[in-house]
Amino acid sequence: MPPLGADFGERFARERRPACQLYLISPPTIDAAFTEQLIRALGEGGVAAFQLRLKGIDDHAIAALAPPLQRACADAEVAFIINDSIGLAKRLGADGVHLGQDDGDPREAREILGKEAQIGVTCHDSRHLAMEAGEAGADYVAFGAFYPTTTKETQHRPDHAILTWWQTLFGAPCVAIGGITPDNARPLVEAGADFLAVSSAIWSGDPAERVRAFAAVMRG
Numbered sequence: 001m002p003p004l005g006a007d008f009g010e011r012f013a014r015e016r017r018p019a020c021q022l023y024l025i026s027p028p029t030i031d032a033a034f035t036e037q038l039i040r041a042l043g044e045g046g047v048a049a050f051q052l053r054l055k056g057i058d059d060h061a062i063a064a065l066a067p068p069l070q071r072a073c074a075d076a077e078v079a080f081i082i083n084d085s086i087g088l089a090k091r092l093g094a095d096g097v098h099l100g101q102d103d104g105d106p107r108e109a110r111e112i113l114g115k116e117a118q119i120g121v122t123c124h125d126s127r128h129l130a131m132e133a134g135e136a137g138a139d140y141v142a143f144g145a146f147y148p149t150t151t152k153e154t155q156h157r158p159d160h161a162i163l164t165w166w167q168t169l170f171g172a173p174c175v176a177i178g179g180i181t182p183d184n185a186r187p188l189v190e191a192g193a194d195f196l197a198v199s200s201a202i203w204s205g206d207p208a209e210r211v212r213a214f215a216a217v218m219r220g
């Protein structure tokens with residue numbers, strides 16, 4: 001994987017960022033043809049990050065699938081983020097890790113992955129969890145699920161106001177996730193989401209066309 005630019009770690013800093021960008025989440029399972037899909041999606045621009053989120057398979061299997069996807073991200077200068085596993089993120093030399101509430105401490109992730117790593121934390125609909133994550137050094141906090149989703153069972157439905165609250169008070173960016181489509185994304189952008197994390201609405205059609213549709217909504 002070619003080295004990323006020296007300022008790559010600062011891409012998530014608010015003052016250096018365009019208004020709102022896409023954060024793509026992989027489909028729950030992938031096959032060999034998926035790399036082509038990813039390349040099409042990333043070719044459109046406007047994507048800041050891609051998260052490899054493969055549930056129900058072990059780290060060795062994920063590690064075997066990762067290299068072409070990681071290369072595609074590096075070529076497009078998109079952050080390659082591993083879901084759930086600090087160890088796998090380290091092993092792959094990923095740009096970061098996304099941690100659920102039971103996936104480990106952001107401080108431990110920082111120690112293992114280093115200061116340049118992007119460390120994100122799931123905060124559901126909780127201001128308390130978000131402040132805790134911020135104090136623990138998270139690079140971004142994720143709120144969701146904003147809309148009904150079939151990608152994952154969710155028990156939390158935050159109000160859009162949580163994005164405005166976070167944006168107003170804290171410097172680290174916030175991610176909105178859950179059932180987001182081009183048709184329902186605009187209120188999240190207006191509420192202050194820095195990133196829209198999206199899975200099914202990207203991969204259920206032509207990914208390039210879907211990224212373009214999101215880009216139009218994010219531009220306003």
Ligand SMILES: Cc1ncc(COP(=O)(O)OP(=O)(O)O)c(N)n1
Binds near residue numbers: 100
């Ligand atoms: C950007 C982003 N936000 C939230 C999640 C959900 O993570 P988690 O709570 O760990 O649940 P699973 O993804 O593991 O089912 C995420 N993956 N990415």
Ligand SMILES: Cc1nc(C(=O)O)sc1CCOP(=O)(O)O
Binds near residue numbers: 148151154178197
């Ligand atoms: C992975 C995930 N986490 C969520 C949360 O609320 O924490 S919602 C979600 C699913 C995102 O996929 P889609 O865009 O297909 O709804």
